[in-house]
Amino acid sequence: MNSTQDERDEIGGVRRPTTVRRWRFGAVAAVLTLVAVGGTAWAGTDQRSAHRPLNPPDAPAAIGPYSQGISTGRMVFVSGQLPIDPATGRLLADEPVEEQTRQVLRNVQAVLRADQLDLAHVVSTTVYLSDLDEFERFNAAYAEFFPGEAPPARATVQVARVPKDAAVEISAIAVR
Numbered sequence: 001m002n003s004t005q006d007e008r009d010e011i012g013g014v015r016r017p018t019t020v021r022r023w024r025f026g027a028v029a030a031v032l033t034l035v036a037v038g039g040t041a042w043a044g045t046d047q048r049s050a051h052r053p054l055n056p057p058d059a060p061a062a063i064g065p066y067s068q069g070i071s072t073g074r075m076v077f078v079s080g081q082l083p084i085d086p087a088t089g090r091l092l093a094d095e096p097v098e099e100q101t102r103q104v105l106r107n108v109q110a111v112l113r114a115d116q117l118d119l120a121h122v123v124s125t126t127v128y129l130s131d132l133d134e135f136e137r138f139n140a141a142y143a144e145f146f147p148g149e150a151p152p153a154r155a156t157v158q159v160a161r162v163p164k165d166a167a168v169e170i171s172a173i174a175v176r
Helices: 026-036 097-113 132-145
Strands: 004-011 014-021 051-054 069-072 075-081 122-129 153-158 168-175
Touching: 075 097, 097 122, 097 132, 097 168, 122 132, 132 153
Parallel strands: 122 153
Antiparallel strands: 004 014, 051 069, 069 075, 075 168, 122 168
16 A cells, blocks of 8 residues: 555535555654653553652642642643642631742742752743732742742733632643
8 A cells, every 4th residue: 555645525615635644663663752852652551650649748738639740751740839838728818919929839849849849940830810910019929939040931810710719829830
């Protein structure tokens, strides 16, 4: 059989040729490529065995069916953290946005420490603010944790509500 085969499909009433290619050693090449670049090949294994949950005792417990973080290969994904004091379980919802931000980032640090990482490994954060009018105050506290000339990439959005009516929630991605 040829390595290409013409087929035709209907797209918006116009018949167009579609090329279908077969790659004889595609699966083998993909596994070899993953191994060559230090990745993890999952062929024939449960994908969940390739990652592990991070639920450290010095971070507040998850408030739902999720892990505080997931470690997989060279990457760590930190779930959105709220301003909860892990020692008391108390939500700091009555505190100013600066203090809520500091607590959230201390919680992010605790999850990262569970995989022997720190904030210097963070490459991206997503910030959810309940009020963008507090952005400057939030940003000043955030900058305390990411000083220097290479802070992580960041998206900041205002949301209608943050869980538990907190002022801020932050998720992060870190790379080893």
